Amino acid sequence: MSLTSDQMELREDDIVGHYPAVTAMLEGFDHTPRIGVADSDETPEKSSGIGSRRRFRTTTPGLVTRSTARSEGVQLLARIEAADGGDALTSPLQATVMNVLRRAVSIALAVADQYGAQTGLGDLKRANLQGSLAAARKTEFSELLAAEALITLYVFGNATAYLLSPHLSEVTVEVGEVEEILTDNGQLALHGALWELDQDIGAHAGDDARLVATVAAFAEQLMEKVKLRAQTAGRLEPFNGAAWHVAADDLTIRGFSPSSKAKSTTLTMTFKKPNEVVGNHIAKYQAMKLAKMLMAYDFDRRLNPFAELGGFIFTFMGDGKPGTGKTTLIQMMAGMINDYCQIAGYPFRYQNLSTGNIDSYQGKSGQNAKAFIDTIIDPSVIGFGTIDDIDTLAGKRGDRQSSAGQLEITAVLMESFAGANTVVRGNCTFGMFSNYPENVDDALRQRAGARFLVDGPITREDYIDILYLLMGKNHDIPLGDHDAYAAQEIKKAVAASFASHARPHEDGLLRVYEQVRGDIGALDTIAKLGTYLKGIQEADDRFTGRAIKNITDAVKVRAMDFELPDEWMENPDLFLFQDYDTKMNMIKELRQPITVEMVIQEINRYADSEFRYADKSDEVAIDNMVREYERTEAAKKRYLEGK
Template structure:
């Protein structure tokens, strides 16, 4: 895997040189807290008979006592070694945590040192030590020191979470918000962070399992707090425009983005082959194309040529009646990606956000959704995230039936799919599926860049094919006059499906289309197409500017209306292992021109879906009102009858 041109190797000698300082910090230092509370309150009892605070014990065999340290003293090594009650020996887990912390502190100090050398901070530090710092440079010096502090904290937390990621269990520890974030300079920042970590371990780590969970949770919370601070902090350009790679740990520092080990998820689902998806021609075709698009991702550049050229599908929604094949479509796409990644040796991660992630604790549902998003977004893997039955999972704002947990998930998904900080690298895609898309929040539904109508088998040939497929081979019933799966020939079926959208399918949209056509004639110019779009908006006010963006994105996908050749997936040397610029050039040569027919078809496809959702939503609302009126009328009769 090639490295990006701005990626530098953080040499092992640079890291090891900081080991003595890192070890001294773990052994002990004094720190007077400025923001955090000096005293740690006892955590609430978890269950009867089990205390929340462990006893501290010395590492000297035979001598059991409580720790007595001066006020403000931090002895993180002793605190960690005491995280197992009465065991006088240091455990393997404790040694692992200490090793990871020493390594993380050393990496952070080495990166901060690199930052000082590439920015003006190194020169200003020397001038300050010599007493020759000009008064005019003091403000700049303070800003650079604050930037160094943020960098040191983030790299420390990032490396800690990364190094402990393979040692985590299912145990979860809630450490709360990080408070002691100091930005005087890198060393002071580390003092504050290690002081707070020491207090969290005292409170939340009665044993080795909770120790790992506590340290990892603190690292994640610290990263989140620092990255928010960094959004408005000056003097960070030298850090943000470069990256450092630690070969021994395969750890990359790339701005304020969390690193994670490129682990594949273990898939237990039953995969489906494309011919086993009967009907749903456009949805199947686009899912097959998207699977190959994802494989064009360049791990060195951390970008997909399709994301740069246009036509990459980051989010899509598949809707249809129950039993029409949404789950089968997921199984097909996940199976294709799994097979392609095995051939290429790429890590593949599939995750599904289900109703199990809705939690009654305030904020926990949002945390679960954010963890799902981050796992799929991980730039070191090929990711596929699905949200099945999204109408049950994500709440509709303004709907009194939506729980607080459902609304939290809606907010996280909206921000992640089209928020101010959303970055589409092209290594992953998210699919939302629903039998009742009209129950999905309008703004969230419009964040689905592509629409797949999953309507199942439609023709006589489709029904014969699905019957033949599901019957299996354990029978002697003759096939009859039919060529199996010939109707599923993807290119022919897709061409017919796209052509069918030259006119709208939904009655409400047909009326708009015919009226515009009668007024201005054939839609063959940008002006006429814009007139049609305005007429749609007048008929449905939910048809906003985001809808236009989704349509133009879909048109760009049509410009990429080709499948990458199968042999490119079978032999990685032909395409997958090429450098980024070569892959981009190879893809560009396959592009087809955008035509008026494409634009009209994509307008109709998208608008059809919106009219379909709106009609269903209105019918559901009307039915609910009718039931309410009926109940009110019956209640009134009973009340009057009882009064009489």
């Protein structure tokens, strides 16, 4: 992989130069634990210098006091050798883990050296050793050392997880939270982390598979803990704003973001062709457009021209009655992206967040949701994530029926889809699907930038087409007076569907529309359109600024109301393999101007969905209350009759 414009090469000589010192560190060093306190159990030592398995007795996390613990000798290489029940020979996987740890620590130290050179920390270290460090710079020196420690720990964990990923099996290990996070300097930070890793290997690694799983799990926990610390630490801008590439490992280090190998997921679903999705014209059309939009992503620039121009759909919600085709729509869109990626040679990941990710263990549901998000947003792949039946998966805040796990998932999705740290690169999209969108938390639902009404077959022609499709070929029944799939001609059907939103569909919104038009006339200026939006907000106070953003995003998508030519997908050299600026110019040539009609249609489409959800929610609440009243009356009657 070649360097991109924002990457610096981390020279192999600089990494390998640390090998002798790192090897000596892994062979043995002394460390006095400060935060994580290990008590030896009664299990005898397996060999000289290798301590018995320990259990943690933690003090207050983050509180560093003068330790009364004795210094412990940490011999990590010997610990790894003993992690197989006493086999005298080192196994290939044990050797792999040893080499990964040496490589990861060396990469971390090389990055720390780069940071020291950029910030002047190296000069301050030399002055401190010579006793010539000015008193006025001691605070700066301390802050830079703490930043260096966090950088060293994170890069060590990141590189370890990355390099071990090809060797992971189905075996998993829970190592718990990493405690021994020290920020005095990079060297002491590594001692603390390696001491705790030594404890975890002794406690969990009884064979090769568990050894690899333990080290990988520790690396993930280390990254998570350090990333949280880094949110409140200073002097980290030079690290956050830079990217280093290690050519030998194809590893890219970008701040406190985990690196991952650009691997595709193996899809086992049954793909559907567009003509196999009957009805759902707007939803189908937008899904087809979005599949091609994703392919415009530029892996070198790590940005999609559609995301920069404002016409990219990062999140969308598909809602409709059961059996109207939501699953079929997912299968169609995933199949199209998969086919395009295979032609272009791009890695593609599809994953669905399901109810199986809800866990009774506190915090685990949120971790599952975060892992799902991280898998899809990985900038080195094209990603498509779905959340089917989101009303049962994500809890509604304030609803006593929502479990803690459901509320954890809601919080993660809200933060990931429109949080302070959300970055839309245009390499992935998330679809939320529900039969009962009124049961989805209002704030989470509003984070869906686009709405796909999945209403299934509607017309007589739709029902003939779906019957013809599902009957298959094993029959001799004539088709009759009907042109199969003619009604599914996408452009004609979509034009009619969009035009139908020139007026609202829901009664509540229609009343607002008629009243505003009656007061100010035709909605043909920004001021009049804004007045209409204010009228909608007065009728439904959930219609906030986020709703306006979603509408304007949808309007920008309409400005991109064109399909990238099929030839561009079939022959990657025409478009996909062009540089970013060329792609941008090619897309701009196809863009069309925004019209008043577009804006009105998108306001009505979005507001219709909100009014539809509100009406359904109210109806459900009323029906529930009526049932409760009926039960109360029946209970009273039965009680009186029994007396």
